[in-house]
Amino acid sequence: MSHKNNPKKxxxxxxxxxxxxxxxxxxxxxxxxxxxEHFKTEFQKLTNNWIPAPSTLLDTLHEMTEDGLLYRKEDxxxxxxxxxKVYWYYLTDTGKEEFNVLKKRxxxxxxxxxxxxxxxxxxxxx
Numbered sequence: 104m105s106h107k108n109n110p111k112k113x114x115x116x117x118x119x120x121x122x123x124x125x126x127x128x129x130x131x132x133x134x135x136x137x138x139x140e141h142f143k144t145e146f147q148k149l150t151n152n153w154i155p156a157p158s159t160l161l162d163t164l165h166e167m168t169e170d171g172l173l174y175r176k177e178d179x180x181x182x183x184x185x186x187x188k189v190y191w192y193y194l195t196d197t198g199k200e201e202f203n204v205l206k207k208r209x210x211x212x213x214x215x216x217x218x219x220x221x222x223x224x225x226x227x228x229x
Contacts, residue, residue: 115210123155123163125209128172128202131194138189139164164192172198213229 117125123146123157130145131137131174138161146154167173173192180187 111194115217116216119155120159120163122162123159124229125202127163127192128194128198128205131173131192132199132202136176138191156175164190167198168192171195172201185218191225 126146126149127142130142142160142164143154154160164173166177167197172195174195175192177188178191179185180189199206
């Protein structure tokens with residue numbers, strides 16, 4: 104991803120899919136394994152008004168699994184009820200390495216956007 108100006112990506116200069124991938128890795132660094140339902144809940148906690156579209160979330164999980172960043176295991180949602188099978192996702196060692204690279208790359212981007220937002224809050228909403 105280029106750090107150059109992109110008029111179609113003002114906010115954070117990244118797509119929803121890129122942010123979804125980054126945040127999934129972060130969540131799995133904190134707690135493994137997780138199912139898609141867990142990711143939705145965590146995105147809602149983060150923003151209160153935005154979660155990735157179901158297709159974005161599922162496509163991202165599938166792509167990350169195909170790329171070797173995630174490992175996916177089919178199992179029951181609850182071993183007590185044994186009714187609903189789901190995929191449990193784990194971050195692979197390759198995924199952990201990729202996350203560390205993205206963390207460094209995105210830190211500058213997040214800091215830049217935070218500076219812009221703070222300036223807007225100060226200048227526009229005094």
